[in-house]
Amino acid sequence: DQQVKQNSPSLSVQEGRISILNCDYTNSMFDYFLWYKKYPAEGPTFLISISSIKDKNEDGRFTVFLNKSAKHLSLHIVPSQPGDSAVYFCAASQIQGAQKLVFGQGTRLTINP
């Protein structure tokens, strides 16, 4: 039972444009959501998070949007840069219920010059 899904295995975007990565979840009890970025041969690094009490969180070029009614999370990167080429994982957990993170399958983002 895949509780967190990233339905796009890959995404290709022109440099300077907006990249939008999507994530869907099935467990309505999730109250904390994160995005991680992973380069080849390295461990994932934390990018940005959002609590279920908010619907948007920004950090520089990165914005995460949460639509609780649709059980949908998205990461916007504006403008996209070549260094953003990586695999992006979304993850969700229940802080209130002390349930550990559940990860999506990942989306490989390629930024074309």
Added chain:
Amino acid sequence: DVKVTQSSRYLVKRTGEKVFLECVQDMDHENMFWYRQDPGLGLRLIYFSYDVKMKEKGDIPEGYSVSREKKERFSLILESASTNQTSMYLCASSFQLAGQQYFGPGTRLTVT
């Protein structure tokens, strides 16, 4: 800064060998995790530990065991390595069980 280190970046072992992967964190985190990453399958949880000597199975524990004798160290053991255990192994730690996890650099294990 949280630091999670893994004993090897690359490892090549033969089928049937016993393999130890070590992970050390320096932030006094209660929780530690072992994942494997395979193309198209994302991060799959093998085992996690929420305290010294405490462990719980994750989604794919078969063929693996773990040991946590000290708070900062979490070991993954492949009792008898098989070719289908060729993968990238990632260790992580966290302060809260449901909170942000900090990952090590990973160990690329090849079993021949």
